[in-house]
Amino acid sequence: MQRFATKLTASFAAAAIVTIAMGADADVGDKYGAYKVEDRRSGFTYATKETQRIQVDDFENPAMIWVDDGEALWNKAEGEASKSCASCHNDAAESMKGVATVFPKYDPKLGRMKNVEKQINICRTERMKAKPWKLESNEMLAMTVYVRHQSRGMPMNVKVDGEVAPFFEAGKKFYYQRRGQLDLACGHCHVDNPGGQMRANILSQGQSNGFPTYRLKWQRVGSIHRRFRGCNKQVRAIPYKAGSEEYTNLELYVAWRGRGLPVETPAVRN
Ligand code: HEC
Numbered sequence: 344m345q346r347f348a349t350k351l352t353a354s355f356a357a358a359a360i361v362t363i364a365m366g367a368d369a370d371v372g373d374k375y376g377a378y379k380v381e382d383r384r385s386g387f388t389y390a391t392k393e394t395q396r397i398q399v400d401d402f403e404n405p406a407m408i409w410v411d412d413g414e415a416l417w418n419k420a421e422g423e424a425s426k427s428c429a430s431c432h433n434d435a436a437e438s439m440k441g442v443a444t445v446f447p448k449y450d451p452k453l454g455r456m457k458n459v460e461k462q463i464n465i466c467r468t469e470r471m472k473a474k475p476w477k478l479e480s481n482e483m484l485a486m487t488v489y490v491r492h493q494s495r496g497m498p499m500n501v502k503v504d505g506e507v508a509p510f511f512e513a514g515k516k517f518y519y520q521r522r523g524q525l526d527l528a529c530g531h532c533h534v535d536n537p538g539g540q541m542r543a544n545i546l547s548q549g550q551s552n553g554f555p556t557y558r559l560k561w562q563r564v565g566s567i568h569r570r571f572r573g574c575n576k577q578v579r580a581i582p583y584k585a586g587s588e589e590y591t592n593l594e595l596y597v598a599w600r601g602r603g604l605p606v607e608t609p610a611v612r613n
């Protein structure tokens with residue numbers, strides 16, 4: 344256990360040298376454009392030029408197929424009510440615009456936070472009388488990508504006060520809690536060491552503005568909760584379930600960390 348921690352610290356120290364060397368570049372302040380707001384930087388700014396190029400070209404971005412699939416599902420009637428999303432919400436470009444910037448949102452009926460995936464399943468079960476989609480199924484990912492894509496370029500802006508405050512605090516606590524055999528918190532990697540090298544990866548600030556994201560490693564789109572599970576497993580902690588209240592509160596906190604960053608869905612990452 345100690346050995347791993349020491350190894351990590353050593354690679355972070357080495358990486359710090361790289362970061363300082365980069366900091367000497369006078370260009371650094373402006374070149375991130377909209378992908379940097381105050382001290383907050385999208386994962387885009389840590390990606391290789393090649394990965395960035397794939398993301399910004401809609402014809403090359405492999406996740407744009409998921410947007411198309413989401414659109415087809417949007418117009419498909421299902422369930423006992425024989426309704427489609429479009430039956431109630433019409434044009435997604437209008438009705439879903441801004442949704443990604445304000446979710447997770449408080450749901451008075453549930454008495455807790457809901458993310459976009461949860462909202463989609465609420466609409467499916469309660470409004471369409473259809474079966475909920477499994478998290479991480481192609482359908483759920485395509486619809487989440489499609490809904491969030493309607494806010495592309497808009498600044499992240501979740502509400503964290505009032506009735507939301509206790510959930511925000513729970514998410515923040517999770518973020519800074521050490522866990523797993525490596526005894527590391529999210530903040531050890533994504534607050535203290537962005538720019539550092541970890542195995543084949545350059546650590547970023549761990550922002551969520553591009554999710555669901557196409558990962559070249561996964562060769563498919565994955566949800567933010569899948570990413571949380573991966574990061575928990577990296578420190579050899581037992582991950583929570585996708586869709587759990589813990590991860591939804593964490594999602595809220597991470598969205599707040601990225602406040603002002605543009606929604607990039609669907610982003611492309613290593
Ligand atoms: C029968 C009408 C109806 C259908 C069909 C329906 N919804 Fe909804 N939807 C609503 C209503 C009403 C709300 C307002 C919040 C609530 O009461 O759940 C809503 C809220 C939402 C929101 C949150 C919007 C916001 O600004 O907070 C999203 C996202 C959403 N629906 C997505 C979908 C998707 C995706 C589908 C198809 C899988 C769908 N809905 C099908 C009625 C519907």
Ligand code: HEC
Nearest residue numbers: 386527528529532541544545546547549550551570574612
């Ligand atoms: C041991 C270091 C480590 C810890 C601890 C860690 N992560 Fe990560 N995380 C990574 C690496 C490596 C990546 C992939 C490269 C990058 O974007 O940083 C990553 C990526 C991410 C991303 C995707 C960023 C993007 O732009 O797509 C998010 C979100 C994230 N982490 C959140 C978290 C959260 C929340 C926690 C705590 C539960 C956490 N991470 C804990 C190493 C870590």
